[in-house]
Amino acid sequence: MVALGGNFNQDFVLTWGGDRAKILNNGQLLTLSLDKISGSGFQSKNEYFFGKIDMQIKLVPANSAGTVTAYYLRSDGLMWDEIDFEFLGNLSGEPYVLHTNVYSQGKGDREQQFYLWFNPTVAFHTYSVLWNSQHIIFSVDGTPLREFKNMELIGVPFPKKHPMRIYSSIWNADDWATRGGLVKTDWSKAPFTASYRNFNANACIWGSGVSSCISKLNNHARLSAIELDLKSKKRLAWVHKNFMIYNYCTDRKRFPQGLPPECTATGSL
Numbered sequence: 402m403v404a405l406g407g408n409f410n411q412d413f414v415l416t417w418g419g420d421r422a423k424i425l426n427n428g429q430l431l432t433l434s435l436d437k438i439s440g441s442g443f444q445s446k447n448e449y450f451f452g453k454i455d456m457q458i459k460l461v462p463a464n465s466a467g468t469v470t471a472y473y474l475r476s477d478g479l480m481w482d483e484i485d486f487e488f489l490g491n492l493s494g495e496p497y498v499l500h501t502n503v504y505s506q507g508k509g510d511r512e513q514q515f516y517l518w519f520n521p522t523v524a525f526h527t528y529s530v531l532w533n534s535q536h537i538i539f540s541v542d543g544t545p546l547r548e549f550k551n552m553e554l555i556g557v558p559f560p561k562k563h564p565m566r567i568y569s570s571i572w573n574a575d576d577w578a579t580r581g582g583l584v585k586t587d588w589s590k591a592p593f594t595a596s597y598r599n600f601n602a603n604a605c606i607w608g609s610g611v612s613s614c615i616s617k618l619n620n621h622a623r624l625s626a627i628e629l630d631l632k633s634k635k636r637l638a639w640v641h642k643n644f645m646i647y648n649y650c651t652d653r654k655r656f657p658q659g660l661p662p663e664c665t666a667t668g669s670l
């Protein structure tokens with residue numbers, strides 16, 4: 402089942418932005434740049450259907466205000482599923498915001514935002530998505546930030562019907578990204594460059610309507626692990642207490658008719 406990664410030439414295609422997107426060092430490094438004319442992006446060749454997907458990313462250093470670097474999984478079609486990491490840049494020395502969202506069947510509106518406990522521009526850090534039929538876990542360097550549980554039992558659609566591809570891109574979003582759009586991109590600092598390395602997918606690959614996991618029951622069971630262990634739960638609580646800056650589940654203004662059901666069910670966040 403396992404799609405072990407390691408080589409960007411093998412696993413990804415550069416999709417837009419011309420030579421602003423580059424694969425370097427024999428496939429060991431990938432960079433995306435943004436300048437006044439265009440951003441850039443790449444996507445995975447494979448579609449994945451459950452698994453744990455890790456990418457090391459080093460974000461745009463110094464003044465990255467107005468830029469957004471997005472890294473996400475997404476399925477095709479109008480009723481798409483999506484699992485998003487978006488990194489909102491900032492002035493030098495001011496904190497990035499990590500914006501997360503989960504879409505199922507074309508509907509998102511499930512944002513949570515975090516500051517990070519390190520500067521994500523000086524070194525590579527590992528951003529991971531664990532996705533199986535029971536939950537989605539976003540984590541950074543092994544520390545879980547967010548868990549989105551399968552709550553189909555109370556009518557919340559869960560992304561488990563479609564395989565997803567991995568995408569990443571960098572673009573200008575200075576109308577909203579930094580301090581809600583107050584801080585604009587300083588084009589004299591362009592190009593803005595984010596770097597990627599050590600992609601690893603311990604995941605089921607989807608091809609011609611069949612999952613590579615079907616025959617490997619043991620591995621599949623491991624991917625289906627249901628619960629965070631106690632240590633991970635503690636880490637998650639630590640992140641929520643100290644670094645979470647926005648949670649749709651507490652935004653009553655946004656949902657005047659009542660918070661979404663996954664927010665009010667017991668044991669959820």
Ligand SMILES: *[C@@H]1O[C@H](CO)[C@@H](O)[C@H](O)[C@H]1NC(C)=O
Nearest residue numbers: 489491495496498578579580
């Ligand atoms: C940028 O820095 C300001 C000031 O510290 C902060 O309020 C904001 O949340 C930071 N991040 C973004 C993306 O605006």
